[in-house]
Amino acid sequence: MSRNDRSSGKKYSGRQGGGQRKKSHARGNAPIKPKMEKSPLSNTDGIRLNKYIANSGICSRREADMYIAAGNVTVNGKTITEMGYRVKLEDDVRFDGRRLNPEKPVYILLNKPAGFFVTGNPEKGGRTVMELVSKATSAKVSPVGKLDNQAKGLLLFTNDGTLAKKLAKPKNGIRQIYQVTLNKNMSKEDLEAIQKGVYLEGSKVPVTSISFIDDKPHTEVGIELKSIKEHIVTRIFKSMGYEVESLDRVVFGGLTKKDLPRGRHRHLTEQEVINLGML
Structure with a gap:
């Protein structure tokens, strides 16, 4: 290769190669980084807002992005329209005013035996109903309503705060x-x-x-x-x-002890959950 050829090749490689890399970097990162920096609400911890919404059972992640862009979602009282925004589990996330739970809703029915406390552990060595459903789910569920220590029968557990509140204070009772x-x-x-x-x-x-x-x-x-x-x-x-x-x-409600032995539990069917929500 001649000197002119080498010089020409070096010149070509240095200008074109370097120029392309710089241009690609600008296209790939520049539009995103400034957008994140401009938002005073952005944070780097937690999970993406669309995943949080999807986990709550409201809709899919793709649909969540649409609702976020439309202004249907607030975080700690502020409307968020930014894609990729992250939230923490303790944040107050609301969809059309309704507070969301980032965990998938869980509904468990227990046929409680006598001798188990529903809330607290007032006596040394006393056992609680949480022991009976501890292996049913990793979600943080709580009993709806109460039954005395020596009482037996149906007890519902859920992490669905909206339904639990509705059942605890129904307009016409349950x-x-x-x-x-x-x-x-x-x-x-x-x-x-x-x-x-x-x-x-x-x-x-x-x-x-x-x-x-x-x-x-x-x-x-x-x-x-x-x-x-x-x-x-x-x-x-x-x-x-x-x-x-x-x-x-x-x-x-409409739940019975059919096929549910004492001390055993089961997850509610989708139709049973719908029926409870209509009470």
Whole structure:
């Protein structure tokens, strides 16, 4: 190769190669970096906002990007329209005003045995219902409502705060059926009196139905009501002079104990979740 050829080749390589690399770098990074720097809300920790929204079950990541761009999403009270924005688990993320949970919603139904506390651990060595569902999910679920330590029956767990709040304070109550064992036979007159509604602390507690259980002594009673007040069933019978020896919740909303042995749990079906949301 001649001197002119070498010189020409060197000149070509230096200008064109270097120019192309510089141009490619500018195209690849420059439009993104300034955009991130200009936003005072951006952070580098946590997870992408679209993933957070998708994890909550609202929509897919691609759809989440569309909603973000449209201004449907706020983080800690500020509307975010930036693609790639990151949030932390403790951030208040809302979609159309509704606070989201970054975990996939989980719904577990337990047939609680007696001897397990629903909240807290007030006695040394006492066990809680969380032990019974600990292997069902890695999500942080909580029980909806309460059952006494010695009470048995259906107990719902979820990390869906919106549904839990709705079920805890339903406008018209939530259907519940209990099988109750009393310390003595109940008279027909007392049964009819409870059916008409019992007054507790000045308020009438309506009872949907109450009856003796077929082929059982009159110490065995079935009662259906919608009140979610604490200890309500025990208080109803105590007001009539009876002590409750055993309490078993056999229906909660539209959920039953069918094919669910004592101490076992199962995940709700999609239709069951939809039905609960309509209560």
